Amino acid sequence: MDFSADEMMASVAARELADGDVVFVGIGLPNLACNLARGTHAPNLVLIYESGAVGATPSRLPVSIGDPALVTGSLMVCGMADVFQCFLQNGRIEVGFLGGAQVDRWGNINTTVIGDYAHPTVRLPGSGGATEIAAHARRTLVVAKLGARTFPEQVDFVTSPGHRYRGTPRSEFRMPGQGPVTVITDKGVLEADRKSGELVLAALYPGVSVAEVRAGVGWPLATRTTLRELAPPSVRELQLLREVLDPKRLYLKG
């Protein structure tokens, strides 16, 4: 069966989630991935949105992080002080999902500016809740398509902390969470090396070569000794994604 890169990314992201996990969800592919996991192997996933909806079961595809469909039928609605203090800083979040305009060799993420901070070429939206998610969630999953501009050796601005900042390893900052441990791209999965914190190639999608992944990364990408090959989206996964979760192809574009 044919499938798109977006469908593969959503399926791979969904499989990263375990039943019962408490997940801090963003809009777009992460939201699709979480609801896909809920519809397949993880019916007891608890979705928390930074807007304050806890245990959301959206009856339509949310187009913003504050969509009313996240509220109606949820388990709890709380203020944002509670989201960040009682859930995130408290250590209740197992998995956080982030995207980014740039992701670098050490898993640092930039969503702030392209170019110099005071006089940027492109002014991006900024952190939102990303910087604290990358610090506190036990595991942070990053979803981003490969490309030399998206995956530079070093980001222009560190919005969300990775595994090494200006030469200092993450362990010295004593952050509660492990940070961006897994980066789900459109061609394969990168993982942070446990010792060095450097992102290395860990798994390939069907039919993709190591050279193709390397071409989309701005540093000499190392690979794990054994590379996993990930299964394509199953018929069930594709059916849920296409017919139930995003029938209008708002996020499953290509």
Added chain:
Amino acid sequence: MADSASKVLTMHDAIARHVHDGDTVVIEGFTHLICFAAGHEIIRQRRRDLTLARLTPDLIYDQMIAAGCAKKLIFSWAGNPGVGSLHAFRRATEGPSPSLALEEYSHFGMVARFSAGAARLPFWTMRDYAGTDLPIANPEIKSVTCPYTGERLATVPALNPDVTIIHAQRADAAGNTQIWGLVGVQKEAAFASQRVIVVVEELVDTAVIRADPNRTLIPGVIVSAVVVEPWGAHPSYALGFYDRDNDFYVSWEQISRDPARLSAYLDEFVLGVEGRAGYLARLPGLVERLQASQQVCAGVNYGF
């Protein structure tokens, strides 16, 4: 007799009395209950040199920036949710000579600033910002050593706005305000503020408030003015009243990208009308398109 002391004003009079040139102004509401009607009145009254603060500037601050109301923005995420960019904001901040000053935090940082402001503390502590460039971009993000554990914690200063404007489903004439659905950081922002304007879909009798006091987010004792403005949050939404106008958020991409088109939008829908009624008259079909469905919850027993 606080119950009967009416604070009800027209939008025009509430803004004229409580929002002044140079003020720090907060129009809060996270996606939900963003008071566009108040932002539009501030534009019509041509307020200048405002410091605009909120977590997500959203379309309303993009419009106020384009209209020349703002000298500074305090924020944590400046995009068009689910769509892309705020182009007036980008034009004012990109390139060699930005015209808008920025003071930038994360969501947690903004929440913490309002929390400190509401508690009238000088700052708030949090575990955040280590290993990032945010404290370099914003020197107001500092740190403190915990006197009990020795841990280094990040700090952000209190934010105490001159005026905070909150949209809500209902309030009584004294400003006892009930909100359901997403409540964002409205309570903290209101308590942090010197003055509070509440804008509601529906003015109700105090007996309605007293029948369900757990739903009151903002007490009348901190409210300066109450404005009754149905559909005042459009194109944002009010749960139980109307849905978010996602189509307008999508169209803002094209409108805001072109300064002439943005200016024409403000002329037609903001400067060219006297108030919210005139705005709504130019948007036929809103009720059919966006009016909320009925999903009424069961009541609870407050008896003892």
